[in-house]
Amino acid sequence: xxxxxxxxxxxxxxxxxxxxxxxxxxxxxxxxxxxxxxxxxxxxxxxxxxxxxxxxxxxxxxxxxxxxxxxxxxxxxxxxxxxxxxxxxxxxxxxxxxxxxxxxxxxxxxxxx
Amino acid sequence: xxxxxxxxxxxxxxxxxxxxxxxxxxxxxxxxxxxxxxxxxxxxxxxxxxxxxxxxxxxxxxxxxxxxxxxxxxxxxxxxxxxxxxxxxxxxxxxxxxxxxxxxxxxxxxxxxxxxxxxxxxxxxxxxxxx
Numbered sequence: 001x002x003x004x005x006x007x008x009x010x011x012x013x014x015x016x017x018x019x020x021x022x023x024x025x026x027x028x029x030x031x032x033x034x035x036x037x038x039x040x041x042x043x044x045x046x047x048x049x050x051x052x053x054x055x056x057x058x059x060x061x062x063x064x065x066x067x068x069x070x071x072x073x074x075x076x077x078x079x080x081x082x083x084x085x086x087x088x089x090x091x092x093x094x095x096x097x098x099x100x101x102x103x104x105x106x107x108x109x110x111x112x113x
Numbered sequence: 114x115x116x117x118x119x120x121x122x123x124x125x126x127x128x129x130x131x132x133x134x135x136x137x138x139x140x141x142x143x144x145x146x147x148x149x150x151x152x153x154x155x156x157x158x159x160x161x162x163x164x165x166x167x168x169x170x171x172x173x174x175x176x177x178x179x180x181x182x183x184x185x186x187x188x189x190x191x192x193x194x195x196x197x198x199x200x201x202x203x204x205x206x207x208x209x210x211x212x213x214x215x216x217x218x219x220x221x222x223x224x225x226x227x228x229x230x231x232x233x234x235x236x237x238x239x240x241x242x243x244x
Contacts (some may be wrong), residue, residue, distance in 0.1 A: 013187075031149075031150070032150055032153045032154060035150065039174060046176060046180055047174065047175060047176020047177065047180055047181070048150070048174045048175050048176060049128075049147060049150075049174075049175035049176040049180070049181045050176060050180055050181055050184040052143055052146040052147060052150070052181070053139075053143060053181070053184045053185045053187075054184070055146070056139070056142050056143065056146065071153075071156075073156060073157075074152070074153060074156025074157065075149070075152050075153060075156060077153065078149065
């Protein structure tokens with residue numbers, strides 16, 4: 001069995017990547033900004049840095065693509081955007097997640113009153 | 114460029130060391146992503162006036178090198194699992210092998226007998242027909 005402390009790690013695994021995809025849904029996002037936004041969600045991430053292996057995984061899966069853009073100040077910026085495949089994956093997750101969440105709520109007794 | 118570059122390179126080195134066992138291309142990829150992140154955030158700070166506290170804060174937000182390495186290692190493990198175990202070769206145990214050879218011999222004998230019988234019956238039939 002997993003220790004209680006690692007429960008949140010287990011829950012994050014498999015869901016966090018879709019939170020990342022959802023943040024890109026309204027258009028491309030500056031990578032550093034994306035990491036800053038998610039990194040401040042303490043229930044989702046332990047730190048900003050742990051998001052980079054996840055973003056790399058999404059790139060490799062072909063769910064996101066990145067573009068470098070010049071910045072008015074500082075080094076070029078890397079922007080992340082959803083691909084067609086990423087959009088499909090996000091839609092699929094939404095359907096699965098609602099069923100999954102409802103079932104867990106019903107069995108565990110966490111269904112909102 | 115200033116004295117805080119050492120803080121950054123110490124941090125990156127710690128991440129690199131923590132990532133033992135992670136494939137080299139993944140290590141390089143994460144280090145590049147982190148360097149890029151740090152450079153971008155430092156650029157926001159106006160480099161001539163950045164303070165040690167600010168630089169340390171960037172690194173603290175990135176997190177414990179061990180946590181990052183653990184995440185990268187999990188990724189590598191997931192990839193390996195996704196690839197799946199190689200299919201097991203079809204192995205025939207010695208006992209079964211001799212049984213298989215026996216069955217092949219029996220089948221061949223049966224087929225041969227049938228062929229011979231057919232030919233003999235044919236000849237017989239021909240002989241009877243002519244008679």
